[in-house]
Amino acid sequence: MKKIIIIFAIVAILVLGIGGSYLMSYFFSGTNYASIFSSIINTKPSILVLKSSFFKNDPIAVSIAKGNDYLLSDSFEHINSFEFKLLSAFKQLGFVGLGYSAYDGQSPVSGAVNYFRKIHSIRASNYLDKKTLEFLDKELAQREINDKKVATTYPPFSKFMDSPINEPPKEHLAMLLAGLFGSLPKNITSFEGCHNVWTVEEFRDSLSYGLGGNLGRFISEDSTRYLTPQEYNDLISNNQTDFKYCNDLYYSANQLDNCLTPALHVNTQIMSDFDYIYTVTHEFGHSVAFNSDNLTDVSKPSGICLFGGISFVMDSSCPAGHVSISDKKRVDNNGEFISEYAKTNQDEDFAESFSAYVLAGDVFRERAKSNSYLKQKYDFLKNNVFDKREFDTGGLERYELWNSKHNSLPNVVRDYFTQESSWVWDYKYNILKQSKWFF
């Protein structure tokens, strides 16, 4: 009798617990007990298995994955802090709001986390919970797969030294540079005949000319010291020295020339991927301008004189010195410059226009519609530098948002995109379909 009661009780618990019809369907379809049992197990809260290399071995991330909510601090200046690591994660997903300025002086930590939550319809909170981490980890893991794929196609990647702790891995940085240089026409030529910084040799040469100091610096093959002047010379003149590459702008801990001993406390204005690539594009624009080969297709003299002559009174020594007397031809000139900084002189005009052409093609074309001088600049770049390739980049949304809040030009082109923290770069350099737009 006791046995019957116990069996009855077990059956009753099962039926009440998981539903009679559910159980019956298993019996009638001949399903085994193990699968019923596992379906019961799966309804219990599970431990999140972290997929990204970035978070996988981090003790705080592992603890959150077990269900322990983590109270976020505002402070992220120490490179070992979980908050700094979090911002590095958002950096790899294209976020631009990584500094205090993006959140009106508030810490970007909760700002970025809660903007990420908003995208995923998760309620804002001061804690980092398992659900938010799950989304973040998943997107990062996908990013890592893509980055690795792109990095291995980029020859200079073999020269990259490892990234500082808790910053984006070197594969990610390689993806950034490969993305930019891979999107430019193959025959684009910069200073001293370098092409679009794709081969190890082009990378080495660009590194020595520095792209305005924004690409980074050489260190020894074993990443333990800087090159001696003799080694540097051997490397530049005959490529007899092997080297590794350190980026001291992109990585917060390497700024202030700390390639060998990364800083423990970082600058509070963390550079976003878009900021970095914008800077590299601007500087590469300068080096393209210094190479007159690109710019002489239309006719001699040198193209920078032709380009500069659109808005500036050029000195009679042009083309030899590429100089202007920096006088602008017109006083009412907002419409003919892509940014305030472009008004500095013809070189900055070229570099700003160059970066806008690549990263904000949509904005450049929209603005060129209402100013014939700006249109001349766009056409100059299109025909003489970009081999008629045009970019469907930037998007008019941020430009319109800017216009709704400002009556002035942005100081630099990237301000259209980075003044508002709620923008995420998609890393794409879509080529404009020719049918979509005509001048």
Ligand SMILES: [Zn+2]
């Ligand atoms: Zn410049």
